[in-house]
Amino acid sequence: MFKWLHPYAKSENLYRLSGKFLFWFGWLGTIGAIIGTIWGLAFTPADYQQGDSFRIIYLHVPTAMMSMSGYLGMAIAAFIGTVWQQRHADMTVIALAPVGAVYTFLALFTGAVWGKPTWGTYWVWDARLTSELILLFLYLGVIALYYAYEDKRSGARAAAILAMVGVINVPIIHYSVVWWNSLHQGATVTVFEKPKMDSSMLWPLLINIVAFGLILGALTLMRLRNDLLMKEGHRPWVKKVLEEGR
Amino acid sequence: MAFESFSAFIQMGKHGFYVWLSYGVGLLAFAAIWGHCLFTRAKIVAGVKDLEARRQRRKTTQQTERVL
Numbered sequence: 562m563f564k565w566l567h568p569y570a571k572s573e574n575l576y577r578l579s580g581k582f583l584f585w586f587g588w589l590g591t592i593g594a595i596i597g598t599i600w601g602l603a604f605t606p607a608d609y610q611q612g613d614s615f616r617i618i619y620l621h622v623p624t625a626m627m628s629m630s631g632y633l634g635m636a637i638a639a640f641i642g643t644v645w646q647q648r649h650a651d652m653t654v655i656a657l658a659p660v661g662a663v664y665t666f667l668a669l670f671t672g673a674v675w676g677k678p679t680w681g682t683y684w685v686w687d688a689r690l691t692s693e694l695i696l697l698f699l700y701l702g703v704i705a706l707y708y709a710y711e712d713k714r715s716g717a718r719a720a721a722i723l724a725m726v727g728v729i730n731v732p733i734i735h736y737s738v739v740w741w742n743s744l745h746q747g748a749t750v751t752v753f754e755k756p757k758m759d760s761s762m763l764w765p766l767l768i769n770i771v772a773f774g775l776i777l778g779a780l781t782l783m784r785l786r787n788d789l790l791m792k793e794g795h796r797p798w799v800k801k802v803l804e805e806g807r
Numbered sequence: 808m809a810f811e812s813f814s815a816f817i818q819m820g821k822h823g824f825y826v827w828l829s830y831g832v833g834l835l836a837f838a839a840i841w842g843h844c845l846f847t848r849a850k851i852v853a854g855v856k857d858l859e860a861r862r863q864r865r866k867t868t869q870q871t872e873r874v875l
Contacts, residue, residue: 603808603810604809605809607820612819612821612822613819613822613823614819614822614825617825617826620829620830660840663836663840667833670832674828674829675825678825776837780841783844783845783848784847786848787844787851790851794851795858803855
């Protein structure tokens with residue numbers, strides 16, 4: 562059933578395929594983020610209660626959503642690496658972790674900066690904020706565990722186990738605003754319900770969510786390709802692809 | 808356009824500091840991680856070329872020694 566997938570276990574094929582994806586993810590993501598951000602910053606009407614500070618949403622919500630999606634992706638890669646001993650899956654885990662950490666940091670930072678004019682405080686220890694902070698520590702823990710081992714295969718195993726265990730935190734973040742009383746508002750955009758936002762404000766947000774997802778993918782692929790080149794630098798295929806300028 | 812002038816756009820209705828701080832740090836973070844990816848790649852590519860050059864040098868030295 563998955564035979565068509567087997568050729569991509571070869572590093573050269575994976576490198577070339579990820580190069581093609583990188584091109585599209587990188588360009589579409591960058592163009593989308595530029596359009597969505599400029600639209601959100603300059604062309605949407607101000608919020609009737611929050612005024613112009615609400616424009617932080619166009620950075621805050623996409624980074625926060627993608628920090629969680631990224632973690633799920635990382636945990637799936639960790640599972641594949643652990644169960645099927647796929648070393649490229651292990652490499653994907655460590656390629657994604659720092660990118661996800663940057664997204665989580667940005668979600669927390671923009672949230673704090675948005676909280677000051679809106680709630681009157683940068684930080685409260687409530688469920689949503691704390692669980693997102695734990696997500697940052699999980700990402701950092703995965704990175705630290707991976708690099709703590711001299712033998713990278715052992716490091717990848719340990720990091721993968723932490724990544725899989727930590728996945729329990731993702732639904733906790735998602736439902737934290739439902740389960741507990743929180744200063745943080747509930748979800749504005751959900752898949753099945755009508756969004757609680759006017760379409761003039763919603764479109765740039767949706768564009769940015771997709772664009773930031775693509776950028777997350779692009780940065781991960783860049784890191785994965787670097788890792789492939791570094792681990793296999795002595796092999797003939799590396800010389801070949803570099804001469805082709807890919 | 809939601810703003811009447813460029814200075815109104817910069818001021819963001821008294822919230823300029825918060826909005827521009829968020830987007831400034833955001834831009835910086837993405838520039839940093841992207842720059843790090845490019846820098847790492849350049850370093851690895853240079854390393855691979857070094858290795859290849861050394862291989863070539865060894866080959867030529869061996870050949871010269873054989874001739875001598």
